Amino acid sequence: EPEVTQTPSHQVTQMGQEVILRCVPISNHLYFYWYRQILGQKVEFLVSFYNNEISEKSEIFDDQFSVERPDGSNFTLKIRSTKLEDSAMYFCASSGVSGYYEQYFGPGTRLTVT
Amino acid sequence: GDSVTQMEGPVTLSEEAFLTINCTYTATGYPSLFWYVQYPGEGLQLLLKATKADDKGSNKGFEATYRKETTSFHLEKGSVQVSDSAVYFCALSDQGQAGTALIFGKGTTLSVSS
Numbered sequence: 001e002p003e004v005t006q007t008p009s010h011q012v013t014q015m016g017q018e019v020i021l022r023c024v025p026i027s028n029h030l031y032f033y034w035y036r037q038i039l040g041q042k043v044e045f046l047v048s049f050y051n052n053e054i055s056e057k058s059e060i061f062d063d064q065f066s067v068e069r070p071d072g073s074n075f076t077l078k079i080r081s082t083k084l085e086d087s088a089m090y091f092c093a094s095s096g097v098s099g100y101y102e103q104y105f106g107p108g109t110r111l112t113v114t
Numbered sequence: 115g116d117s118v119t120q121m122e123g124p125v126t127l128s129e130e131a132f133l134t135i136n137c138t139y140t141a142t143g144y145p146s147l148f149w150y151v152q153y154p155g156e157g158l159q160l161l162l163k164a165t166k167a168d169d170k171g172s173n174k175g176f177e178a179t180y181r182k183e184t185t186s187f188h189l190e191k192g193s194v195q196v197s198d199s200a201v202y203f204c205a206l207s208d209q210g211q212a213g214t215a216l217i218f219g220k221g222t223t224l225s226v227s228s
Contacts, residue, residue: 003157004157030212031212031213033215035216035218040220041220042118042218042219042220042221043158043203043205043216043218043221044218045215045216045217048213048214048215050212050213055213056213056214056215058215091157091158093158095212095213096212097212101211101212101213101214102160102163103160103216104157104160105150105157105158105159106157107155107156107157108157
């Protein structure tokens with residue numbers, strides 16, 4: 001069964017550094033998403049992406065964040081200058097454009113900012 | 115804004131016990147409602163969904179009914195198994211369209227012992 005994959009599973013970085021989280025969505029999906037979950041808190045929507053443009057974004061997704069589809073398979077989330085409060089589990093998801101648009105999630109990347 | 119509240123965990127049950135995980139929501143329109151499950155080390159998987167009032171979603175013995183009058187979508191299972199041990203997330207989408215954010219509850223951890 002096709003699945004969303006994410007790398008790395010765990011990333012440790014120092015405050016102020018840039019990180020790139022990578023995702024490979026399901027191959028025939030056209031909508032891509034990033035969510036995050038700070039430990040003990042809710043899963044929060046960050047951004048959705050379609051046709052090489054941001055479709056929707058939350059208040060969390062400020063200028064520090066950017067997304068990109070650099071090739072036909074990868075979807076990345078870049079955090080330009082990490083802060084301690086960016087420590088969280090980051091989930092990538094993808095969905096199709098027909099049917100019910102169910103979002104399929106990856107296993108997540110745990111980002112730890114020290 | 116829209117929000118989801120679900121019961122705090124962890125929920126600890128013996129095998130074959132009855133399960134209820136409460137979920138209530140706040141939304142301005144007529145949202146679609148979901149239950150997602152996360153098994154250890156895996157991504158979020160859609161367990162069941164309901165798109166309009168009085169709809170009952172069901173899958174793998176789990177059920178939830180969309181109750182507009184009580185703004186609830188409680189998850190139930192008649193007889194849990196050890197393999198049901200996981201984190202369960204209630205979520206809503208205020209539009210049934212691709213690219214729309216899912217709004218999640220905090221998640222409820224279920225632990226089933228034999």
